[in-house]
Amino acid sequence: MKAAVLKKLTTPLAVEQIADPEIGTGEVIVDVAAAPVLPYAGEVFDGTRQDPIELPIVPGCGAIGRVRAFGPDATHLTIGDWVFCDPTVRSRDDARMPDITLQGWSARGEGGLRLQRHYHDGAFAERIRVPTENAIRIGEIAPQDAAAWCAVNTMLVPYGGWLAANLEAGEIALVSGATGNFGSAAVAVALAMGARCVIAPGRNAQALDDLARHFGDRVRTVALTGDEAQDRQRMMQASPDAIDCVMDILPPSVSTKTVRAAAMAVRPYGRVVLMGGVGMLGGDDLALPYPWIMRNDITVRGKWMYPPEAVTRIAGLVHAGLLRLDHFDTTVFALDNVNDAVTHAAANGGPFRMTVLVP
Structure with a gap:
């Protein structure tokens, strides 16, 4: 598959062919339809923010996509479901104090880095592998609206x-x-x-x-x-x-x-x-x-980030018309133009402005 890879801080992302992600138990493969480019992405990629990140990595924090494959623990997902790929990945072996990593972005503490080494690559790619619980259904949407739905990430x-x-x-x-x-x-x-x-x-x-x-x-x-x-x-x-x-x-x-x-x-x-x-x-x-x-x-x-159920609830606010996606002025870039997208996001990161990659 095609992906944008950050190989070294301060260098441009390299768009190249890499191996498709392989599914394991408790995981889902999603075809990425749209992925937001955060306004401060450039500060992460050049080391200004000093976020814990191990290179090389396919970056990208969150995505809208469709389910391509899922493991045996999924009981509600179906192939083709529209989902939000929640980048907030939590360890599963301590419900009281889970370690957290932002998939394709940054980690918190040693436990977060260990988690990041498995759920390493993010959404600046044609496909992404996420934990089953992080492929969260958002209901039926029109394919042309996928970029607008990236506003949910913000x-x-x-x-x-x-x-x-x-x-x-x-x-x-x-x-x-x-x-x-x-x-x-x-x-x-x-x-x-x-x-x-x-x-x-x-x-x-x-x-x-x-x-x-x-x-x-x-x-x-x-x-x-x-x-x-x-x-x-x-x-x-x-x-x-x-x-x-x-x-x-x-x-x-x-x-x-x-x-x-x-x-x-x-x-x-x-x-x-x-x-x-x-x-x-x-x-x-x-x-x-x-x-x-x-x-x-x-x-x-x-408060850091949000609870898992927040995705379902905020999707409900959007479908009900209470939370309008059309407030956002969205600029779309192809994956081949990812470095232009990062530059654009930095220069246009104000209120209700969004930069999106469409692989």
């Missing part, structure tokens, strides 16, 4: 955050990092889940205007000034009522002051979920006042 991340925050219909949510790729998706997902209103702070005026244009009065945008106290006050004033939960999904380059300004805008008894990358490249750690957390009964938790 929206699943903040969806996992909102599930962790126990966001309920009628509540008010705040997205710290609302003008970014995942942050803008977090706004869309919160509204689809029934949020009364989403507070969307950011520095990019055009991106804030786009959010308001997409979603109307249910989104209240806030232009950040860089002054922590002032920004917190502006967020709270923009909300029609007390803010029930805050999700931070800011990138590594942002100051912890921006995170704290948003987190401490939450109401007493509120919830804060941390999903971003702040601090991963150095800098100050996030400091939240002990008395504020304790006396206001604040719940603060971290």
